[in-house]
Amino acid sequence: MQKQAGTNPFFRKSFVPSIALVISGLFFSPSVCAQSFAADELLRQQERERQLRLQQEQTPDVRLQEPVTPATTLLPKNESPCFRIDRIVLVGEAADRFQFAVQSVMEGEDSPLGRCLGANGINLLLTRAQNAIVARGFVTTRVLVSPQDIKTGDLTLTVIPGRVRDIRFAPDADPRGTKWNAIPIQSGDILNLRDIEQGLENFKRVPTAAADIKIEAAEGEGAQPGQSDLVIAYQQSFPFRASVSLDDSGSKATGKYQGALTLSYDNWWTLNDLFYISVNHDLGGGDPGARGTRGGTLHYSIPFGYWALSTTATSNRYFQSIAGLNQNYVYSGTSSSNDLKLSRVVYRDAQRKTTVALRAYLKESDNFIDDTEVQTQRRRTAGWELSIGHREFMGANTLDVNLAYRHGT
Numbered sequence: 468m469q470k471q472a473g474t475n476p477f478f479r480k481s482f483v484p485s486i487a488l489v490i491s492g493l494f495f496s497p498s499v500c501a502q503s504f505a506a507d508e509l510l511r512q513q514e515r516e517r518q519l520r521l522q523q524e525q526t527p528d529v530r531l532q533e534p535v536t537p538a539t540t541l542l543p544k545n546e547s548p549c550f551r552i553d554r555i556v557l558v559g560e561a562a563d564r565f566q567f568a569v570q571s572v573m574e575g576e577d578s579p580l581g582r583c584l585g586a587n588g589i590n591l592l593l594t595r596a597q598n599a600i601v602a603r604g605f606v607t608t609r610v611l612v613s614p615q616d617i618k619t620g621d622l623t624l625t626v627i628p629g630r631v632r633d634i635r636f637a638p639d640a641d642p643r644g645t646k647w648n649a650i651p652i653q654s655g656d657i658l659n660l661r662d663i664e665q666g667l668e669n670f671k672r673v674p675t676a677a678a679d680i681k682i683e684a685a686e687g688e689g690a691q692p693g694q695s696d697l698v699i700a701y702q703q704s705f706p707f708r709a710s711v712s713l714d715d716s717g718s719k720a721t722g723k724y725q726g727a728l729t730l731s732y733d734n735w736w737t738l739n740d741l742f743y744i745s746v747n748h749d750l751g752g753g754d755p756g757a758r759g760t761r762g763g764t765l766h767y768s769i770p771f772g773y774w775a776l777s778t779t780a781t782s783n784r785y786f787q788s789i790a791g792l793n794q795n796y797v798y799s800g801t802s803s804s805n806d807l808k809l810s811r812v813v814y815r816d817a818q819r820k821t822t823v824a825l826r827a828y829l830k831e832s833d834n835f836i837d838d839t840e841v842q843t844q845r846r847r848t849a850g851w852e853l854s855i856g857h858r859e860f861m862g863a864n865t866l867d868v869n870l871a872y873r874h875g876t
Contacts, residue, residue: 508721509802509832512762512783515716515725515747519764520779523731523743525674529667530817530860531660533606536598541577546585553580553620555592557610561628561657568610569624571599579622589622596624603816604660605629607682607695629658632685632694636701643737644670644678644701651772658682658695661815669770673733673741676703706733715752720787721760722749740769756788757797773812780805802832819859826852828875850875 557569572595573580579592589612596610607629615623631654636644649669652662663680670678678701685694708731717725731743745764761784768777786799810824828851834844854871 507718508760508785508800511716511718512760512781512802515727515762516764516781519727519729519745520766523729523745523766524741524768524777526668526672528858528860528865529664529671531664533601533604533660533817536601537594540591542579542582542584542588542591546583546588549583549585549588550617551581551583551620552617552622554622555579556621556623557596557626558623559626559628562626564628564657565600565605565608565610565626567603568596568599568626572596592622593624600626604662605657606660607658607693609693627693629693629695630691631656631658632690632696634697634699636699640699640701641703643703643706643734644676644699645737645739646699648769648771649739650697650699658697660817663697664815665773665812669739669772670699670701672770673703673739674731675706675708675733676701676739678702703734706735707731708733713750717749717753717760719753721753721758721785723752724750725760726750736769738769740767742767754788756795758787760785775810777808777810778806779808796836797838798834798836799838800832800834802830804828804830818861819857821858822856824852824854824856826854828852848875 555569555573557566572592579588582588584592593610593612600608600610605628609627609629611625611627613623613625631652633654634646634650634652636646646666650662650666652658652666656662663682667678667680670676678699681698681700683696683698685691685696708729710729710731712727712729714725715723717723725747726749727745727747729743729745731741733742734740735742743764743766747760747762749758749760762782764779764781766777766779768775780803782801782803784799784801786797789796789798806826806828808824808826810822812820812822814821828849830846830848832844832846834841850873852871852873854869856870857868859866859868
C-alpha cells in the first residue's frame with residue numbers, strides 16, 4: 468500500500484523545516500524591511516518640504532475695497548416732464564469694454580425700457596451704471612449724460628475711462644523697490660483695482676517688505692480728464708532672515724528629533740524676488756545604533772505682473788541599522804528633486820481669484836545596504852504637472868479648491 472505524504476517521516480523532518488527557513492528568510496531579509504522603511508522616510512521628507520514651502524512662500528491676499536456708492540432705489544413713477552426710454556446706448560472711448568454696465572441697467576425687474584422717466588429717473592440710471600463699473604474695479608472711470616434730445620426714445624450715456632498717467636514711488640520710498648515687474652499695468656492703461664491688488668501682492672510676497680499704493684488725480688501740464696497717478700509707498704527692513712525649528716516629526720529608526728536652519732535673502736536682486744536655503748539634520752532620540760537624516764532645500768522665485776516663475780531643488784539622505792539573522796546591516800538612501808514652475812493669475816475680482824500653473828519636475832532616489840546599491844529600488848522620474856487653484860473669499864472665511872493633472876515617466 469502506498470503511504471500518504473502526510474505520514475512520511477522524511478517529509479516531516481526535512482520539508483517542514485525548509486518552509487520555516489524560507490519564511491524566516493523573508494521576515495529577516497534586509498531588503499524587504501528596508502524597502503518599507505524607505506517609503507516611510509520618503510513620506511516624512513515630503514511632509515517636511517511641504518511645511519517649509521508653506522512657511523517660506525506665503526503670498527498675502529490683498530483685497531481693496533471699492534468706494535462706497537449711493538444705494539439705488541426703484542425708478543420713480545409719474546415724473547413730469549418725462550420721456551419714454553426704449554433704448555440705452557453707451558458711447559465714448561473704450562465704450563465696448565463697459566457695455567456690461569448698460570446691460571446691468573436694462574436688466575432686472577426695475578428695467579427702464581418702455582417707461583417714462585424724468586430727471587430723477589435718468590440720474591438713478593446713471594448711478595446704477597456707475598455702480599456697476601466701480602464694482603468691477605474701475606474706480607476712476609466715470610459715466611455722464613451729455614446734452615441730447617431723448618424724444619427719440621434713445622438715452623445716450625458717455626463713458627470717460629479712467630487711465631493711468633504715471634506710476635512712481637513716493638519721495639521717501641526705499642530705493643530697493645522695483646515696480647516694472649510688480650505692477651501689471653503701464654502708463655496709458657485703464658485703471659483697475661484688481662491690477663493694484665496684484666501689484667501689492669507682488670511687493671508683499673517678500674516678508675520684509677511693506678507697500679501701499681495711492682491713487683491721486685493727475686495734475687499739472689498735460690493732465691487729461693480721467694487720468695490718475697499711482698504713488699507707491701515702499702519700505703523694506705533688513706533683507707536677511709534666519710529661523711531655527713525643532714520638532715519630533717522623525718522616526719525612531721532614523722532619529723526622532725529633527726532640527727532645521729533656514730536662511731532667506733529677500734529681494735536679493737531688487738526684483739521682488741524670494742530666495743531661501745534650508746538645511747535639516749536629526750538630533751537623536753531614536754533607537755541605538757547607526758542612524759540619522761540630513762537634507763537641504765534651495766528655492767528662488769520672481770514675479771512678472773500676473774506671472775510668477777520659481778525653481779526649487781531638494782536633496783536628502785538617511786541611514787539606519789537593520790537587524791538581520793546573523794548580523795546588523797546599515798541601510799541608507801538618498802533622494803533629490805528639481806522642479807521649475809510657471810504660474811499665472813488668470814482671473815480675479817473682489818471675491819475670488821484663479822491661478823493656473825505648469826510645473827516640470829525630475830526626481831531621483833537610490834537605496835543601499837552596506838554601501839551596496841539595491842538596484843531594484845532605484846527610481847528616476849521626470850514629468851510635468853498642470854494645476855488650477857481657485858480661492859473664494861466668503862466674509863472672514865476662505866475656500867481653496869485645487870485640481871492637478873500629472874504626467875510622468
